[in-house]
Every structure is written in structure tokens, then in C-alpha cells.
Amino acid sequence: MLVALGLGPGDSELITVRGARLLRTADKVFVPGEIARRIVLPYVDPELLDFPMTNDEDAITKAMERNSDRIAKYALNGTAVLGILGDPSFFSTYGRLYTILKQRYPSIECTVEPGISSITAFAAKMGVAVNSGLEVSDGSEKACRVLLKVRRPRETVEKLRKEGFKEFVLAERMYMDGEKIYGESDMPEVCDYMSVLFARR
């Protein structure tokens, strides 16, 4: 199995308790570079993988194939952890690696463990409070929407569909007792206050 683990924004103490446990107990830990290496060093001595910063698609694919083979050596019969700066689900190269790893080694189970992302960590560092809607961008178009405190998800999905959104997932009470994940086909009429609706164009 491969665990893509969010290492947080840069401080070794800002990884999660679960992250520290996974780093200490994994059969092998990989990181994409020196900054990530310094974050995990209090817990484990990792192996560095090469994730080239280039627009050369062929070079990226070749590097991802090499990385997949290296990871598979441990992930096929044990637990490999790949540490990713911030959170692996956001603006990360993990998605690309995942696709190629799954093509070459379809039997390897892959999971994601969240980390503190720079998308939210900045506020604690800057001392600002955010109590209104926000837009997050790295310059790309806004294709996703995250709605908090949605009480009537089916109604909300219908509105979003008219705005051009196509993909919908609802997490109710995530990481808590009574957690449920709903797709478009089983979207409930009403849901708990503790819920997040994700939509993509």
C-alpha cells in the first residue's frame, strides 16, 4: 500500500499525529526533495525521489515511471509513505504519480492522509481571521467550489448544475462518528450542519 501523506506547510511539528505515526512505522518513506526531507527527519530518514520541475512532458512521465518502480518495491508487500509538502490533494504532483503508478501496478492500494495546507496555514501565520467566502488560485481558472454548512444538498446541487457544475460529492460529519460520503446519485435532501459539498465544472 502507498500512503500519500500531507507534511504540512514546513514545520516538523505541523505534521499530524497520524503522520508522525505513519512515518515511524512505514516500511519505507519517500520524499520529493530537501524541504520535505527536513520536515520528516525528526521521525525517519527518508529516500529522496526525483520530481523534475519542468514542462517537458516526456521527462516528467519517465521520472514518474522510475518513482513508481521504486515505490512499488515496498508498496506491493508492505507500507510505503510518500510525504508531500502541504496537502497531497491540492496543487500537488501526487495526482500525476498516482495515475502512472496505478497503470503499472494496479494492485497497489493508494490512500491520502491530509496535511495542513498553505491554503489555510497562512492565516495563523499572518494573524488574520477569515469569516467570509474566499477564492483560492494559483493563476488557473476557478473550476471548483467548496460549500460549507450546506443544509439542503440536493437543492444546492440543482442550483450548481445550472451554473455549469458537473461533479458533486458531499461529506457529512467527515472524520467523526456517523460519517457519510454521498455522490451525485444518492445526494440526500437534508444533511448535518457539519458537512462539506464539493463541486467541479
Place this chain on the structure above:
Amino acid sequence: MLVALGLGPGDSELITVRGARLLRTADKVFVPGEIARRIVLPYVDPELLDFPMTNDEDAITKAMERNSDRIAKYALNGTAVLGILGDPSFFSTYGRLYTILKQRYPSIECTVEPGISSITAFAAKMGVAVNSGLEVSDGSEKACRVLLKVRRPRETVEKLRKEGFKEFVLAERMYMDGEKIYGESDMPEVCDYMSVLFARR
């Protein structure tokens, strides 16, 4: 001192290593309710404070005054930790408490420690990857913008000013070696790839 500590989305193992340490070493730990209590119980037995879910401004103010007095008892001469679900900087009642605590006890130093927010945690839970811009809302208007990978912050600030933004903060290499925080008056011409620009209308 008072530390407002992000407890993450709901799982006790998804608090940070720093959070676990602060919970274990604080003179007193407060939480706003039963869900937060369950998250911190593996580390400490906290005291519950009353944060009323109401629109009655007078009732909220009175509760915050009572909470401030309770917290001050420990924060004036020691370290009190207030655990907040998710991250204290986002859609949290901590801002309101902070204002009232500072009015009554200006000498108490207050800091924020980030936690994994539901704004990002949902993606790991749902298994979705986000590589484009996103909008986050609880129904309120979009008043804030978070820009990642800003290389020419002074130029970007000028553009945002024309769009009606007024407040700007830049964090360069936050939580890493060489960290710098810039306000509007000292915004640099160029900055590191590892940077977050926050703007508010």
C-alpha cells in the same frame, strides 16, 4: 498566554504534533463543546466552555465575557489552550472571543496554531484532487482572495487594488527557514515560489 489551537476535522490523530504537545503541557485546556472534547481526550481532560448557537447578540457577548474571565484565570500567569474544531482562523467564533478577551485583559498574549481545516480535509476523505482555482463559501459574499505561487507581489497587489481589494499580506516561505511576512507598505517586487498572498476587500 492563550493559544487558540486548531483541532482538525474530527479525528484525534488529525491534530498536529505541536497541538498534542500543547494539550499535554498547558496549564489548562478549554473546548467549546462535546465534539472538540472527544478529540482532545486522548491527550487531556478539558473544561467545556459555553459558546451559545444563537443570533441574540447580547447573549453571545455575555457568554464571551464569562469565557474570557474563565480563560484569564489561567492565561494571565500561565498557558491556556482553547481548542477549536478545524482551524481557528476560518469561520470560527474565536475572533469574537479574542476581541472581548483583549478588551477585558489587554495584557494576555494570544497566538493561533493552525489545524487541518474542513476547507481542505474533504479532498483526502472524498479522494478528489484539486489542481485548479477554487471558491470556498458558507453562503457569505466572497471578500477574500488567497493567491499561491505569486512571483511578483507588488504588481499583483496593484491589479487587486483595481478590483477593489484593500488589505494585503504576503507570507514568503512560511513555517520554513527564511520566513518573511510583508504588509502593504513593504511588499517586495519579487518573492520566492513558496509564498501566499492574502487580499481582502
